[in-house]
Every structure is written in C-alpha cells, then in structure tokens.
Amino acid sequence: MTDKYVIPREKIKQLESLLNERDIDTLLIFSREGSDPILPFLIGEDTIHLGAALFNKNGRHIMLTSKSDEKKYYESGIFSKVKTYNTSMAEVFLKELNEINPGKLALNFSLEDAIGDGLSVGLYMMLEELITKDRLQKIEVSGEEIIRELCSVKTQTEVDCLRRCIQITNDIYDEVFTKVKCGMSEKEIGDLFVEGMKKRDVINGLGKPYDYPIVCIVRAGLAHRSPGDTKTIPGDIVIMDFSVRSEGYVSDIARTAYFLKPGETEPPTDIQHAFHTAYKAITAAINEIGPGKRGYEVDAVGRKVIEDGGFPTVRHSVGHPIGRQCHDSGTALRPLKENQDNRAAERKIQLMETYAIEPTVIQDGGLPCMLVEENVVIREYGAEILSRRQEKLYLITCE
Incomplete structure (x- = not known):
C-alpha cells in the first residue's frame, strides 16, 4: 500500500x-x-x-x-x-x-x-x-x-497503484475461468467474481462494494444490466465486464467466453471472426493512441476495423479514461457529433494518461457479440498495455 x-x-x-x-x-x-x-x-x-x-x-x-x-x-x-x-x-x-x-x-x-x-x-x-x-x-x-x-495525467505512483489493481482483476478472471461450468446462471458466474473480491480484500469499481459485474449471456440480451437467472447452455457466448477498486484506483477489463457444443473443439467460424475482428480493432486503437493524438482520431481507427469486418458500427466510445473512477476525467475516445459539444473528443491525449480500450462487436437478434477491454498507459512511444491481453476466446467445455 x-x-x-x-x-x-x-x-x-x-x-x-x-x-x-x-x-x-x-x-x-x-x-x-x-x-x-x-x-x-x-x-x-x-x-x-x-x-x-x-x-x-x-x-x-x-x-x-x-x-x-x-x-x-x-x-x-x-x-x-x-x-x-x-x-x-x-x-x-x-x-x-x-x-x-x-x-x-x-x-x-x-x-x-x-x-x-x-x-x-x-x-x-x-x-x-x-x-x-x-x-x-x-x-x-x-x-x-x-x-x-x-485527474487525467497520472504520476508514476498512480500508475503503479493502477497496475496492481489491474493485476488483481486479471487474477480474479483467471480464477473465475477455472470455476465456470456449463449450466451456471449469470448470477452464479457473478458470485465467482464477488468471491474473488472478498478473498483479495478489494471491492467493485462500480456501484456498491460487492455488486455483481456485468455478466451477459448474449442470447439473453447484451446491455449494461445486472446478471439474471438465465443458465448457460452449449453454444452460448458470455460477456463479462468487471472493475476492481484498490488503493483508490479502478480497473476496467472485459472478457468473452464461448461454451462449446458437444463435439466442438473450437468455436464456429462466425464466432471466431467476431472475436478476431474485436481483437484487431483493439490492436489498431492501441497502436494509434499516443501523445498528441486526438480522441476522435483513435476512435475512428478502432471503429473502422469493426465496420470493415462486416459488423455494425460501435454503439459506444472505442475507449475512455480510467483512474480513480471507472470513467475518469480526460479525453473521450468517441466520434465527433453534430449539434453536440465535441471538446472532450477533440482534446489531445497526453503522456501518463490511462485508458480502457474497447471497440466492440455488437449485433442484435442473438448474433455473435464480442466485448474485450484492455487497459493502457500513455508513454512517449505510444501505449503500454497494463492488462494481460485476451488473445483468444475462453472456451468452456459442456459435457
């Protein structure tokens, strides 16, 4: 501490x-x-x-x-x-x-x-x-x-605090994915995160100390909502968006899992394509972000990858500042909009700012959706990734 x-x-x-x-x-x-x-x-x-x-x-x-x-x-x-x-x-x-x-x-x-x-x-x-x-x-x-x-330009001590918070978040995710089983409900998966927070003496970065994170079975509706009683079945995509507060700083990391159908060893092609598109978009946004870049410029790069992949445009910002709050002060990584105040998106990104990067594949009607979110700090050379990247879908075997 x-x-x-x-x-x-x-x-x-x-x-x-x-x-x-x-x-x-x-x-x-x-x-x-x-x-x-x-x-x-x-x-x-x-x-x-x-x-x-x-x-x-x-x-x-x-x-x-x-x-x-x-x-x-x-x-x-x-x-x-x-x-x-x-x-x-x-x-x-x-x-x-x-x-x-x-x-x-x-x-x-x-x-x-x-x-x-x-x-x-x-x-x-x-x-x-x-x-x-x-x-x-x-x-x-x-x-x-x-x-x-x-608030937005961190000292190295602040970055170190945030890095430890992110590491705790990664560790809880790792633990959760050793325990998730087919047939669990959204709430039961949420309980695993709460258990992980209590075990490490940390609290949720949003809402009350031990509120559930976002746990969404895609077929049950993708939104900022509390987990429900819907149970996972083979073929499900489950999105989890989780923040931890520790030492006064807040992480914001999202992960996506696929529940294999009997006989499957990997996800279907359309689901793999959705994940790889989200992954590419995050990579592109991380490669673009750096000192002097404007928020809307970073947003445009990540957004284009999603659209070029054949998916609807991102419905939210491609990213946002993090720090003492899950959505902290700083530059907004979102597009310019007519008849709106665009100052937040027009600001230049600065050294030692910290961001969550999350260009997302969102589709309606139960079609594949992917939310992966990584945390970075801005250095002279660009972005240093503070989270441990999700390189592939988490696969849950259904027997």
Missing part, C-alpha cells in the same frame, strides 16, 4: 506547475462535509466543517479550517500555513486572500466535468458575500482544465 500522502504531495507539485503554466495565481477549493470531491484527492484528507484550501502558484499553500479539523492538515505536510477560525471564517479568509491578492482565482465549477464542478451554489453565494460580487467577478476563472489534467 502507498502512504496516504505520497500521491497528494505529487499532485500538489503537478498543480503548482499547472498554475504557473496558465498564469493563475490561486486555486480555491471551498468545501464542507466533504462536498468537493477533489479536495481529498489533492491533500489526502476531507473537510468536516467549512474549509478553504488556497493553492498558490508560488508553492505556499494555505488551509483555513475549524479547530477540530486542524491537526490532519498539519500532518499532510502540504500547507505552509494552517489557520483556524472559531465561529466564522470571514475575517481570517479575507485577511489571507488580501495578502495573496490574486489577479486570477480558479474555482471548481464546470459545465462539462463532474469532478471539476465541486463548488456548490450555496458556497459560491457565501464567497460572493465574503469577497463581494464585483471583486469575485473580476478575478474568478474556472479551474476545470486544471482539475481535469490533475
């Missing part, structure tokens, strides 16, 4: 660089009762009472807090100054803000990104009273680009 303050200290150094690059004097995180999700990520601690963290481009950071919260902020080693208030923060806040006298004050609000939108309306109104509306309007800017980059 990584010390709880190692990553926050690394992220604060990253934040200082971003503030200087964008010529923003201060990022203010104003939070109470854990209302802003970015604060614990940045400093390893959350607020109980009203708190104001002033992160300054000169590296001298200030925390304004109640007496009861004071000690934990000292322990982080992040703040040059921790100032407390008794009943009202107003006087101490104005004193510190006036000393900084920021020309640009970044606030955590965003129209696009949830984690970049942690400042509540009530706290914004409180800021207007503290600073005055006129002064706030002159100096406020959105911190969304800074917050997004802090």
